[in-house]
Amino acid sequence: MKKKYGLLLAMLVAVLMMVVPLSNQHAQAATDDSLEKIQKKGVLVMGTSPDYPPYEFQATVNGKSAIVGMDVKIGQKVAKDLGVKLKIKSMSFDSLLVALQTGKVDMIISGMNPTPARRKNVAFTHTYYQGGYDIVINKTDTGKYKNKDSFKGGTLGAQTGSTQYNAAKKQTKNTKVKGMTSQSDLILALQSHKLAGVAMEKPSAEAYVSNNKQLAAIPSDFNMSASATSSAIAFRKGSTSLVNKVNKTVDQIKKDNLVKKDYLPAAGKYLKTNTVNTSMGHYWKAFLTGIEYTLIITVCSVFFGFIIGIVLALARMAKGGVLKTALRWLATAYVEFIRGTPMMVQVMFVYFGLGLFVNLPALTSGIIAISLNSGAYVAEYIRGGINSVDDGQTEAARSLGMSNGETMRFVVLPQALKNIWPSLGNEFITLIKDSSIVSIIGVTELIYQSNIVRSDTYRGVAPIVVIMVLYFILTFTASRILNYFERKMQHD
Missing domain, CATH: 3.40.190.10 (Periplasmic binding protein-like II)
Structure with missing residues (x-):
């Protein structure tokens, strides 16, 4: 199972x-x-x-x-x-x-x-x-493997935490059992000879074997309970x-x-x-949809993350009374907590945790989680940028009668933005790639779409190559655009 x-x-x-x-x-x-x-x-x-x-x-x-x-x-x-x-x-x-x-x-x-x-x-x-289990092997190894006991000295794969994975761990001897999160990944590892066999349910084994002439199925002979x-x-x-x-x-x-x-x-x-028709061109609509959602998540997360970052940076630099001290401590705690926990956990918590109170769509949850995560990192970039601006700039602005808010808005932040532009550009590039994490909650971005194509075609490598190329095109294009604006800032 x-x-x-x-x-x-x-x-x-x-x-x-x-x-x-x-x-x-x-x-x-x-x-x-x-x-x-x-x-x-x-x-x-x-x-x-x-x-x-x-x-x-x-x-x-x-x-x-x-x-x-x-x-x-x-x-x-x-x-x-x-x-x-x-x-x-x-x-x-x-x-x-x-x-x-x-x-x-x-x-x-x-x-x-x-x-x-x-x-x-x-x-x-x-x-x-009521089903059962088989072991899928490469057809060239048909004479070599007969059942689970034939893999001594070899590596047997199964979905991590599944009943067949647990059975393989307990019911095989001198066999290395390797777990992976999806069937398509296991089949890819099998065909690239990183695994000698993959344990799975009979109907699934039959599906893969009937659609891939390079594979064969053998009985597993696992001793399994009816519920398993x-x-x-x-x-x-x-x-x-x-x-x-x-x-x-x-x-x-x-x-x-x-x-x-x-x-x-x-x-x-x-x-x-x-x-x-298993050509990658046949699935261009799926990849196009993946690009669309990847860009939506990235652009929205950059926008909201930048706003959150400014607020957090200013809060972290607040000095004075009890209220400002409390804000500084809260902002610091937030930044440290976000940077100290995996983004995947944050995505799941926003989607499932807030789901106890508000039924947020998967796309919205993904944007919120990535924006909150990005804001913590952007806050540090902005704080560093503000600190890099010479104190004389602030003093000059104040001597001209500008308030603290006007000085920050019209003098300090523009110069800070120029100083941290490369770091912000790197954050944008990173978010393009990090958007793939939201596939775990069903958002149809590039990784999700590539898994669809792999499931459709039973081809493991080709969809991966396609999304690698697409991610490179997206990141390279974004990098060129960001570099253009960086040069403009330097000339200014």
Whole structure:
């Protein structure tokens, strides 16, 4: 099954749950209106990670990229039986459980297995699919490997934290087990001979093998429990009425054998369609969309980050009474805290943490998080620039009758900006690349789009080369523009 949410996200959930009022939890337990809420809202938001064919993956449908697969079919069936519309929200698998617990999604259908550990945090329906595990290898190694015991002295790969990863660690001897975050990365590592094999679910293994003639699948022979090889739908804890209603749909799907009769064959058709044209030019619209969102995030973050930076810099330099001292300490604490925590954690906290109180879209959350992060660094650039301006400039302005505010606005800041322009330009270039972090919450920037193309085409290297070139074009162009204005400032 897919990987469990990592230690980092587990810690984040713990923090978020601590800030949720206990009275709300007791109220939910006392009155379960989960089914009524969904039907009243008229929309059922399904969270999924579309990198796991044939469960869920991206495909080109009528010229547009869409999320398809057997899990999507199940989601559509559930929504239809509830009498509501289905809305699919894409994000990394590690983020799904946090998204469910913070209300970003109403349910998870993403090849998730109902393990005892997960049942402590979410409610599961009856299982809708029972699978197994294979190991994908390079076809040239078919005679060399037979099962998990054949990899002694070699390296076996699996998704980090997944049940097959844990099984490989426990049930193999003298074998190095390497974890990665996505199936496409694992297949790329396999084809570049960094891995000898990749453990994954049988349907996924069959999907990759049927669409890549260089790969083959062998039995894993892992000793797995039923819960570790089955899939179920996850809902928030306490959603008893909703789970009971959806269980009727799940039972009907199993009774009519819809997964094998309809849903898997339909997914197979999309898998074949994906490999009809795998040229990178065929996906120019996806890359163009990625460039658009990357630029939107970068430009907005630079603008707001600059404003935040000015405020923080002035606050850090404030001198005098108690209020100014408090502002100085607060600004210093903010800068140190932001610079001392990873931007990825900040993005997740804004999206999921603020999601407890305000339901912010992923793009907005990404811009807010990157702006707040950029502001801390810009504040130090500006503070350094202000300090670099000779004190005589301030004294001259004051002697002309300018107030402190006018002196700062018309004399000091313009000169400081000229001095720190290279540093601000470097921050802009850095933000173009750092915008890729927001792909973890489902923002369709360049990294996200490249993962879509990799999922569509089963080609690992080509999409990476394309986005490397695109990032270089963006950063090089921005660098030339910034250098032009820097020369203009020097001449002035």
